[in-house]
Amino acid sequence: MKQLNKTRSAGILCAAFLCATTTLAAHNQTALFHIGTADNNSAEFALYPDQKTSFLATFGGEHAYYVGYSTPAKHWPFALPGPMDSWGGGGYWAGFHPRHFPSFYFDLTKAPKKGESTFHIALTQVNNQHATTLRIEVNGHRQEYNIDASTKAIDARFPSAWLHQGMNTIRMGIVKGGWIQFDNLSLISPDAVLASNATSTLIKEVKAAPFEYENTSSSNRRQPILFDLVQFDHPADLTFKIDGYPAVTKHIEPGKTIQEIDLPALTGKKQKEKLNIVVSEQGNTLYKGTIERSKGT
Structure with a gap:
């Protein structure tokens, strides 16, 4: 991870409620994406108001929200627990260990090359029992913010160059x-x-596996191409097409999964190979990109 060399106070960024309100109004006009309604209420989010005990089963760990497909009512919780909260699996017997880092995934057809971007988080409440630190990571670049019960908003400002064309991630956790x-x-x-x-299939990453399989009976070696994906809400039949190799169709059930498409390992003098890859569903392209694999990885 790329660590920012300071921990910011949310109070410095927006100490007063008036400041938070003014900032939010401007954000409504210019937001690349907006999740929830600026009404000082959490009613549009999942589990509201009294189902937080279901958080672990529904949103625990590395949860994904796919901008353009996901909805707050179904795919983002109204509250995010910290290491001190027993309802989120925290507390003394859990060692006060941070365990929940949900992420926003968003695909850019054009990324800014200069200037500043802002990830804005407006809050209705913050617990009043524990000093709290919120971590935000933009494509691996880390910032941390100290907040308390008086915090109404956090503006995580960062260089726009941290964003890139293609799939981007904003990850957060207490x-x-x-x-x-x-x-x-x-x-x-x-x-x-x-x-x-954006569709019900989120393809987070595609890469060549850093290993090979060997068939002991034939001595043939295979190298998988790994597709890290999340299938939301309902099953899908996905077709994986890699130039020069037969297409493969797989039935994907809802949930997180890493799909493997095995290719013959590189042999002879060929040390590297570029692969053009297309993933589609019923003829609709969901992913198109190029990766490189190396011999002996």
């Missing part, structure tokens, strides 16, 4: 203290353009 409750979240990034093809 690494110290207790829960926060959301009003709305948004990303402001001038000149960025959000793709419009």
